[in-house]
Amino acid sequence: MSNITKAVIAAAGYGTRFLPQTKAMPKEMLPLVDKPIIQYVVEELVSVGIEDIVIVTGQNKRSIEDHFDKPSEGLVQNLKLAGSSKDGLLKMVEQISNMANFIYVRQKGPYGNGTPLLNVEHLIGDEPFIFTWSDDFIRANPPRFGQMIDVYERYKCPVLSVVPVETDDDYLKYGFAGGKQIEPGIIDVEAIIEKPGKDSAPSNLATVSGFVLTADIFNYLHIAMANLKPGAELYSNDALKLMLKDNKQIVASEIKNGRYFDAGNKLDYIKAVIELALEHEDLKQPLKDFLKTLK
Numbered sequence: 480m481s482n483i484t485k486a487v488i489a490a491a492g493y494g495t496r497f498l499p500q501t502k503a504m505p506k507e508m509l510p511l512v513d514k515p516i517i518q519y520v521v522e523e524l525v526s527v528g529i530e531d532i533v534i535v536t537g538q539n540k541r542s543i544e545d546h547f548d549k550p551s552e553g554l555v556q557n558l559k560l561a562g563s564s565k566d567g568l569l570k571m572v573e574q575i576s577n578m579a580n581f582i583y584v585r586q587k588g589p590y591g592n593g594t595p596l597l598n599v600e601h602l603i604g605d606e607p608f609i610f611t612w613s614d615d616f617i618r619a620n621p622p623r624f625g626q627m628i629d630v631y632e633r634y635k636c637p638v639l640s641v642v643p644v645e646t647d648d649d650y651l652k653y654g655f656a657g658g659k660q661i662e663p664g665i666i667d668v669e670a671i672i673e674k675p676g677k678d679s680a681p682s683n684l685a686t687v688s689g690f691v692l693t694a695d696i697f698n699y700l701h702i703a704m705a706n707l708k709p710g711a712e713l714y715s716n717d718a719l720k721l722m723l724k725d726n727k728q729i730v731a732s733e734i735k736n737g738r739y740f741d742a743g744n745k746l747d748y749i750k751a752v753i754e755l756a757l758e759h760e761d762l763k764q765p766l767k768d769f770l771k772t773l774k
Contacts, residue, residue, distance in 0.1 A: 483607050483628055483691065484530045488520060489595040490613035491537035491586035496744050505540045507613040509748065512756050515546060516742045517613045518575070524609065525578045527625040533582045533602055534613075535595035544583055549576040591712035593700055600697045607631060610715065611689035612743075617642065619737030624689065627732050630665060631691045636728040637719065638691040639668065641684035642739050649685060650677040654716060656731040657681020664733040668723065671716055684731060687739055690715070695727070 494506030501509075507517040517534075524532060536543060550572040558565040558572075582602060588594040596610065609624055617623040617640065627638045641656055651674050658669035658681075670681045699718035707713055719729060740754075741747040753770075756762045 483609065483631070484528065485533070485603060485606060486524045486529045486531070486609040486611065487533045487535065487595065487599050487603070488517065488611055488613050489592050490517065490534050490540060490543060491595060503539055505543055508542050508546065509742065511742065511752055512759060512762070517543060518546070519616050520611060520613060521547070521578060523616060523622055523624055526622050527628060529609065530579055531582065532579045533584060533599050535584050535586050535598055537586050547576055547581050549573070589707060589711065589713045591714045593703065593713035593715045593717055596696065596715060597700050597704065603694065605694040607691060607693050609689060610692050614743040615688050615739070615741045617688055617734050617737045617739050619734050623734045623737055626734060627689070627691045630730060630732045634728065634730050636730060637693055637696065637722070639686045639729065639731040640689050641686050641731045641733050642737065643683050643733070644685050647677050650675060650680050653685035653687055655680045655682055656684055656686050658731070661730070664735065666731040668729040668731050671719055671723070673716065684733060686731065687741070695722070
């Protein structure tokens with residue numbers, strides 16, 4: 480069994496790409512068919528043995544807490560009154576709150592994905608943990624986080640999940656990791672560069688969706704925070720780059736048998752909805768028939 484049992488999900492962003500929908504509704508709660516995006520992330524974490532999930536939120540994010548809470552008595556009674564035909568739905572909504580121990584923290588500090596880490600330092604302590612986003616995920620066999628934990632157990636250092644990019648535009652959307660391959664699919668990271676463009680990228684491997692981190696990340700985040708210019712944003716990569724300067728080992732793990740879903744922008748969100756809808760037996764053929772009618 481892995482000694483990694485905690486995960487942190489960053490969910491404090493404003494979701495401005497989806498305005499006006501996200502004015503009052505968190506982007507993490509946008510549905511992918513019949514589940515909010517964040518539930519796919521939680522289910523993957525639980526599948527690899529994560530027990531405690533800390534979700535760092537902000538204003539107008541209360542519906543995330545409500546979703547992972549036990550169902551209201553009104554909903555339970557409504558489903559029970561419908562008879563046995565709703566038994567599956569009742570079981571489903573009751574299981575959501577029991578998937579893990581959920582802890583909620585409000586983000587305080589400068590904008591950027593490094594701040595949620597500083598906000599949960601007191602909850603993580605000196606344990607290794609998973610840090611991930613709330614609007615993208617990778618579906619893989621075996622699970623992506625399981626693959627990353629296996630790599631961590633071998634190297635005992637931070638692990639970045641990476642996937643090969645598909646288009647030239649991707650080099651302007653993601654960060655990239657470069658370094659020497661130390662075993663098939665594993666890179667000893669020497670450089671991390673954000674949105675470099677194809678000509679300046681250190682590899683074709685984009686760092687997406689999640690990390691396994693060690694507790695020393697907090698020390699480097701404090702250093703990055705102390706040197707942050709007024710109005711600047713604090714990013715987790717700031718701390719990772721400082722670790723590399725101190726010759727700390729970081730490895731990147733190319734996720735095997737994986738499909739990356741980025742629901743953080745409109746087009747990729749729509750693609751994810753369609754692709755996941757095609758996995759539903761009751762929707763698959765009707766949706767295909769409909770798509771054929773579009774011109």
